[in-house]
Amino acid sequence: MYSLDWPYVHGKPLSTALFKEVAEDFHVNELFEGEFSGEGEHIVIKIEKRGINTEDVIKSLARLINKPVKLISYAGLKDRQALATQWLSIHAPGEVIEGVGELSGTGWRVIEHNRHNKKLRPGFLSGNHFMIRLKEVSDVADFEQRIAKIRQTGVPNYFGLQRFGRDGGNLVKANEVLTQGRRVKDRFLMGMYYSAARSWIFNQILALRVTSQNWNTPLIGDVMQLSGSNSIFTVDALDEELNRRIQEQDIAPASPLAGKSKNKVSGDALQLINQIYSTCQPWIEGLEKQGLEEAWRANILYPKNLDYQISGNNLELSFCLPAGCFATIVLRELVNCL
DSSP states (O other): OOOOOOOOSSOSOSOEEBOOSSGGGEEEEEEOSSOOOSOSSEEEEEEEEESSOHHHHHHHHHHHHTOOGGGEEESOOOOSSSEEEEEEEEEOTTOOOTTGGGOEETTEEEEEEEEESSOOOTTOOOEEEEEEEEBSOSOHHHHHHHHHHHHHHOEEOOOOGGGGOGGGHHHHHHHHHHHSOOOOOOHHHHHHHHHHHHHHHHHHHHHHHHHTTOTTSOOTTOEEEETTSOOEEEOSSOOHHHHHHHHTTSEEEEEEEOSBOOOOOOHHHHHHHHHHHTTSHHHHHHHHHTTOBOEEEESEEOOEEEEEEEETTEEEEEEEEETTOOHHHHHHTTOEEO
């Protein structure tokens, strides 16, 4: 019902590979630029998990410490089928949770803890480091050629398939909520459905730009985003300076996450966006009605410290990505995972 197959920049990879046979084939670790305060109302814990998603870890933790789920926060969601470390925060003003450093449940355990004066929220995370093992790679030469291209141009910053649920199930639920008036009491699920809808619309816009071969070049009226920042500005005229700054990874063209419009985009860029918006207007109206504000996301994703090791036809790939970006989007441009 909802297309989850978006165009590739360099065509579909020639190589196939086995991936995620075991959780250890996909390592992800959260990165922070700052330090925790060491004091405050919140206990922060670093967990290691495998074979369990973030929501289920939070529910398990809440039962162990006898607190409601709403008092536990996170900076980012992590895949179920992965070996991952991530931070959670527990609102516990003036409290000491005995044995917090030894807490564990099925598929997870605490490996570090501290205190902080703020609860963790999406946006607190500076990024994630990934280590991916690929086995039985059928065309190592094609893989290496694609790595070289990605180091120069990056990849389209699509949202990964996990955002949309199994077989796009989150999009089905989003449609029920946004157009059929379905009520969902669980705040976590409601947010997930809104996010899935906005992400799918974004991917459709970006896919159109990839097909039009202007995903990484500016259009008249475009919104540009400064790298490593939410700061944006609009393009009134095209010049070589813009292209230079894009090539130097200082800025990138951006596409919207649908919500109450602030009328930033115009011209050719607006026309392109409206081609997609015209096909999903009920969703956009629903998102606006729920009070979501329009936001912007860069079209280009540049993996940092992109490196790999080869052993026969097996590969170990490592790189860092900004928070909110998906390793699977880098991977899909390199190999077809079996």
